[in-house]
Amino acid sequence: xxxxxxxxxxxxxxxxxxxxxxxxxxxxxxxxxxxxxxxxxxxxxxxxxxxxxxxxxxxxxxxxxxxxxxxxxxxxxxxxxxxxxxxxxxxxxxxxxxxxxxxxxxxxxxxxxxxxxxxxxxxxxxxxxxxxxxxxxxxxxxxxxxxxxxxxxxxxxxxxxxxxxxxxxxxxxxxxxxxxxxxxxxxxxxxxxxxxxxxxxxxxxxxxxxxxxxxxxxxxxxxxxxxxxxxxxxxxxxxxxxxxxxxxxxxxxxxxxx
Numbered sequence: 001x002x003x004x005x006x007x008x009x010x011x012x013x014x015x016x017x018x019x020x021x022x023x024x025x026x027x028x029x030x031x032x033x034x035x036x037x038x039x040x041x042x043x044x045x046x047x048x049x050x051x052x053x054x055x056x057x058x059x060x061x062x063x064x065x066x067x068x069x070x071x072x073x074x075x076x077x078x079x080x081x082x083x084x085x086x087x088x089x090x091x092x093x094x095x096x097x098x099x100x101x102x103x104x105x106x107x108x109x110x111x112x113x114x115x116x117x118x119x120x121x122x123x124x125x126x127x128x129x130x131x132x133x134x135x136x137x138x139x140x141x142x143x144x145x146x147x148x149x150x151x152x153x154x155x156x157x158x159x160x161x162x163x164x165x166x167x168x169x170x171x172x173x174x175x176x177x178x179x180x181x182x183x184x185x186x187x188x189x190x191x192x193x194x195x196x197x198x199x200x201x202x203x204x205x206x207x208x209x210x211x212x213x214x215x216x217x218x219x220x221x222x223x224x225x226x227x228x229x230x231x232x233x234x235x236x237x238x239x240x241x242x243x244x245x246x247x248x249x250x251x252x253x254x255x256x257x258x
Contacts, residue, residue, distance in 0.1 A: 002129040005059075005080075005106045005114040010127060012054040016086065016102045017120030019043075019050040025093040039090050044068050047086035047102065055082050055104075062106070065236060067205045073234075081107045081232045085205040089180030098122050103182035105208035107231040115209030117186045126186040126209075128216040134189050143219040146194040147247040149173060149255060155184040156197040165199055167257050181241075185210025188243045189217035195244035195252060199224050204236040210243075220249040225258045 023043040030041040048068040056064065059082070063075030066084040075081050082104070087093055089100030098121035105115040117126040126141070128134040134141050146152050149171035155178060161170045176193060178184050184196045185207065211221045211229050222228060224240030242252050 001108075002106075002113040003132065006116070006127060006129040006132075008055065008058050009104045009106065009114055009116040010125065012051050013102050013104055013116045013118035013125060015054055016047045016050050016104075017118055019047050020087065020093075020102070021120055022046075025096045028094070030090075030094055039094060040068065041087070041090060041094060043093065044087045044090060048084070051082075051084055051086060051102075051104065055084075063232065065205065065232065067203065071236070075232060076234060078232075079109060080113075083107055083112075083205050083208040083231060083236075085182065085203075088182040088206055089178075092179040097179070099178050099180055099183055101180045101182045101186075103180075103205060103209045105212065105231075107208060110230040110232055112208050112212035112231060115212040117182045117209050117213060119183060124186075126189060126213050128189075128213040130212065130216070132216065134213045134216040136186075136190055141190045141217050143188060143214065143217045143245045144191040144194045145245060147245070147251070149248070149251050152194040152248060154195045154197060155187065155193050156199075160197055160199045165257055166255055168255075171252075171255055181206040182210050185214050185221075185241075185243055188219055189213045191217075195242070195248055197224075197240070197242050197252065199240045199256075201237045201239055202241050204231050204233070204238065207238060207241055211241075214243045218245060219243050220246045222249070222253075224256060226253045 063078030063081035
């Protein structure tokens, strides 16, 4: 079923990209969500409706969790659930940048079984089905091989290097950042960077697809404490994310203060 779901997600991602590209980020109508939850645009909502129509029409028995829809406890009783971020990196979209993505996943019994991260402005489609490896535009991808913290190229926010997060001094890494959390995870799967850390609680829709794509590319993905990620939780957040090849992942967990 994972392969069939991946085919569906891929088709939906391309349709989402077509919808998103009918808008121009800087001129799209935007507003702030309540309680400091960040910006949203008319493009986010349009993409959400495109995905909902395609995915829910094809799999009406699947649950639904999207950043742009009110959550419902109905999903908790569904064996399979779509977990969606219509546009991850909305601030990047508003600025007219290209590093925003559609993040689309199917979760089965708490584990991601199929996932797609699509960047329509760059025509990059990262995809994986459980047990089938990870690909970028159809070509196999693999996580990097760096094993030491020193000199590693790491995607993380500046605040994550504050000393109170670490046992001893923060590691001497090369820090990089991309606005979309999903895209950061895809870049780890691709081997473009060595590791990705976010130490803040992370919404499932930002990380579900990326968690599978990274794992299928040979990376280890956990929360900041080293616990396996489980999805479709009643409160759909993880306690941060650490993604890297297994030796480097172990090194980061040893260095982090939890």
